[in-house]
Amino acid sequence: MLRQTLAAFLLTASALPALAGKANDTLIYASDSEPENVSPYHNSAREGVILARNAWDTLIYRDPASGEYKPMLATAWTWIDPVTLDLTIREGVTFHNGDPLSPEDVAFTFNYVLTPEARTVTKGNVDWMKSTEVTGPHTVRIHLKAPFPAALEYLAGPTPIFPAAYFKKVGLDGFAKAPVGTGPYKIVSVDSGRGVKLARFEQYWTGSPIAKPKIGKVEFRVIPDGDSRMAELVTGGIDWIWRVPSDQADQLKSAPGVTVLSAETMRVGFLQFDVMGRAMEKSPLKDPRVRQAISYAIDRKAMVDNIVRGGSRVMNATCFIGQVGCVDTGVTRYAYDPAKAKALLKEAGYPDGFEIDLAAYRERDYAEAVIGYLRAVGIKARLNYLRYAAFRDALRAGKVSIGFQTWGSFSINDVSAFTGVYFRGGEEDLTKDPQVIAALQAGDTGIDPEARKAKYNEALKRIAAEAYALPMFSYPSNYAFSQDLNFTAQPDEVPRFYAASWK
Numbered sequence: 001m002l003r004q005t006l007a008a009f010l011l012t013a014s015a016l017p018a019l020a021g022k023a024n025d026t027l028i029y030a031s032d033s034e035p036e037n038v039s040p041y042h043n044s045a046r047e048g049v050i051l052a053r054n055a056w057d058t059l060i061y062r063d064p065a066s067g068e069y070k071p072m073l074a075t076a077w078t079w080i081d082p083v084t085l086d087l088t089i090r091e092g093v094t095f096h097n098g099d100p101l102s103p104e105d106v107a108f109t110f111n112y113v114l115t116p117e118a119r120t121v122t123k124g125n126v127d128w129m130k131s132t133e134v135t136g137p138h139t140v141r142i143h144l145k146a147p148f149p150a151a152l153e154y155l156a157g158p159t160p161i162f163p164a165a166y167f168k169k170v171g172l173d174g175f176a177k178a179p180v181g182t183g184p185y186k187i188v189s190v191d192s193g194r195g196v197k198l199a200r201f202e203q204y205w206t207g208s209p210i211a212k213p214k215i216g217k218v219e220f221r222v223i224p225d226g227d228s229r230m231a232e233l234v235t236g237g238i239d240w241i242w243r244v245p246s247d248q249a250d251q252l253k254s255a256p257g258v259t260v261l262s263a264e265t266m267r268v269g270f271l272q273f274d275v276m277g278r279a280m281e282k283s284p285l286k287d288p289r290v291r292q293a294i295s296y297a298i299d300r301k302a303m304v305d306n307i308v309r310g311g312s313r314v315m316n317a318t319c320f321i322g323q324v325g326c327v328d329t330g331v332t333r334y335a336y337d338p339a340k341a342k343a344l345l346k347e348a349g350y351p352d353g354f355e356i357d358l359a360a361y362r363e364r365d366y367a368e369a370v371i372g373y374l375r376a377v378g379i380k381a382r383l384n385y386l387r388y389a390a391f392r393d394a395l396r397a398g399k400v401s402i403g404f405q406t407w408g409s410f411s412i413n414d415v416s417a418f419t420g421v422y423f424r425g426g427e428e429d430l431t432k433d434p435q436v437i438a439a440l441q442a443g444d445t446g447i448d449p450e451a452r453k454a455k456y457n458e459a460l461k462r463i464a465a466e467a468y469a470l471p472m473f474s475y476p477s478n479y480a481f482s483q484d485l486n487f488t489a490q491p492d493e494v495p496r497f498y499a500a501s502w503k
Contacts, residue, residue, distance in 0.1 A: 020239050022484045022502040025216040029240040029497070030223040030232065032362070036389045037176045038190050040160050041113050044122045045388055046267075046408055046493065049158070051196060051220065053494050055096075056160030056181035059087060059106070060152055061209040064490045067413070069152050070209045073101065073161055073182065082147035082447060083130075089138050093205045095163040096186035103140045107132045108164035110142065119172075124421050125158040125410060128444070146445040149452065150324070150414040158410040184213050184498040195221040214501040233258060233480055240481040242495070245365070246309040249478040260480050264311040265493040266320045267408040267475035269366065271298075272422065275431045275468055278398030284354050285401060291467035293344035294402075295334035297377045300472055302336070303369055310476030317460040318419055318471050322491070325415030325443060327457040332464040341377045353378025360384075360404035361391040366472075367404045396427045406475060411492035415456050416444045423463060431468045435459075 020028035035048030040056055059074040074087040093101040110132040113120045120126060128148040135141045144151065163180050170178065179187050182205070185198040198218040221238065223229045230248060232238045234255050244252065244260075253260045273291050277283035284290045304312045315321060317328035345353060358374075358381040360367035371381045381402065386394065395403045409417040422428045424440045436459045443455035463469060479495075481487055486501045 020237060021482055025502075026219060027215050027217070027240065027485065027497055027500060028219045028221060028238040029495070030221040030229045030238045031242070032222075032224050032226065032229070033388055034193070034195070034222045038179050038187065038196060039172065039176050040158065041118065041120045041126075042172065042176070044392070047220070049408070049410060050495055051187070052158070052160055054185045054218065054497055055179070055183040055187050055198060057183050057208070058156055058160050060156040062153065062156040063209070064492060069156060072209060073106075077152070083144040085142045085144070085151060086135065087140050087142070089140060090205070091138060093182055094203055095166070095182050096180045096201055097163065097166055099163045099165060101161070101182060103134045103136070103138060105161055105164045106140045107134050108167070109162045110159070112162070112167075122158070122410065122421065123426060124417070124424070125154060128154070147447055148445060149447065149449070150412070150416050150444070153412055153414050157412045184208070184210060185218055193222060195219060210496075210498055213498040215497065218497050230480070233482075239485055240479070240487065240495070242477050242479045244478040244480050246307070246478060249310075249480065252480045257483050258480055259483050259485070260478065261487075261489055262310040262476055262478050263489040263491065264313070264474055264476050265408065265491055266322065266411060266413075267406055267493055268315050268320050268418070269404065269406045269472040269475060270315070270318060271370070271470040271472065272395070272403040272405050272430055273467070273469060274398065274401045276398070279357070279401040283401065284348070284350060284356065287348045288466050289344045289348040290350065292334070293341040293348070293377065294374065294379065295467050295470045296337045296344070297341035297379070298370055298373045298470070299336035303366065304473050307365060307369060308473055308476065310478055312473045312476045314473050315471035316464065318422065318463050318469050319415045319460065320409065320418060320474060323409065323413055323415045323418060325453055325456040326418070326460075327453050328460065329457060331461050334470065338377050345378060350378070353380060355380045355382070356401045357382050357384050358402040358404060359386060359391055359394060359400045361386050361388045362406065370404065395430070408493050411494050413492070416440075419456065419459060419463070420444060422469065423459065433462065433466070433468065436462055436468075
């Protein structure tokens with residue numbers, strides 16, 4: 001709609017009353033999807049990560065500019081040995097419901113999320129821990145299953161702390177409806193299918209590496225249609241959107257009162273193949289030549305240049321090239337070569353191609369471009385476009401032949417947060433290759449940095465050579481927001497609304 005009628009919106013925008021923004025001290029942001037559960041350990045959607053970073057604190061803080069680890073809910077930490085980490089818990093911090101933070105909250109949180117009944121969605125974020133115990137009035141000890149050099153990175157990311165007494169009282173369902181954290185914003189309401197409202201936590205603790213927010217209220221709205229989101233932004237109904245397609249971002253640059261910003265993120269798109277052939281009888285994908293043919297059939301560079309844009313880069317290893325351990329040296333490159341793709345299909349016994357399903361959950365135009373490339377070599381792919389939770393569950397259940405995945409690694413700057421999630425034998429692993437699993441486990445637990453890189457490179461080379469997955473490209477994010485708003489984008493794809501302000 002907006003592609004054709006942007007001019008009409010621009011003509012009327014100045015006459016419309018402000019529905020959000022500076023006058024109401026309410027930053028309203030919108031996205032196309034919502035987390036299935038607001039609890040940070042019980043969703044893996046980027047919208048959930050954003051809420052978590054604004055409403056919950058972690059033990060350690062990683063400065064996004066310098067990469068330095070700084071005290072947050074833990075004031076100090078000491079490695080007793082490679083599998084024992086002691087931390088001192090900060091005094092004087094209160095949860096949003098008034099409960100004081102204590103070591104018992106830390107031990108409860110980490111021990112709970114390791115249990116089967118917790119139903120933790122991304123187990124790799126926590127399963128490096130064996131157990132956590134309270135060791136004193138202000139101290140805890142984390143026991144690791146094995147050495148894990150990335151531990152501090154995880155403690156600074158997807159491991160927020162829950163209030164033990166409150167969570168035990170209300171349970172997971174109650175917590176999802178009325179969540180409580182210690183972060184700069186408190187969640188005041190959760191309206192499934194519509195959004196989440198937050199308010200500045202006036203009792204936020206002094207001395208935090210992130211200051212008390214300057215903006216009083218933040219509201220997240222679910223607006224599935226992209227054109228509707230842009231119309232709301234142009235007419236003043238909302239203040240901030242992202243994932244704006246490049247062509248529409250170009251149009252929005254001419255909209256009065258709107259700022260457009262483009263930046264590469266850590267998110268990578270990739271095709272994940274049903275290597276074990278669970279999704280269909282006699283699946284062609286069990287043959288590596290077929291997977292390689294698909295990889296040669298897709299012009300990833302053309303997609304980057306003409307569709308994705310905004311600083312995107314082709315990826316050759318199944319990770320984000322900037323992550324620690326993402327070494328793509330010697331990794332098989334699949335240059336666009338449809339003739340080679342057709343030859344491999346013929347060699348594999350599919351000279352006329354075959355029919356197959358391809359599932360996706362975002363950027364439908366990207367998936368449709370892939371389908372067009374596959375059709376050109378004889379592969380007739382049917383698009384199954386799903387909501388993220390349904391997509392993930394179908395993939396895990398072996399009901400998807402080709403999945404167009406994206407992964408932002410929970411903004412963790414370590415390859416264990418990407419490759420390990422999909423190839424270390426867990427629920428997301430459609431390959432279950434013992435060699436890859438062993439190499440990744442060795443990389444995750446290795447103490448020597450160079451030895452870690454070597455093991456990760458070993459795994460990444462085998463994944464690429466066997467075409468277990470096809471890395472596509474890094475995702476840029478086109479942000480569009482009110483010119484009244486001071487907002488800075490970060491490569492980790494976490495909009496820090498607590499750091500935003502009005503001009």
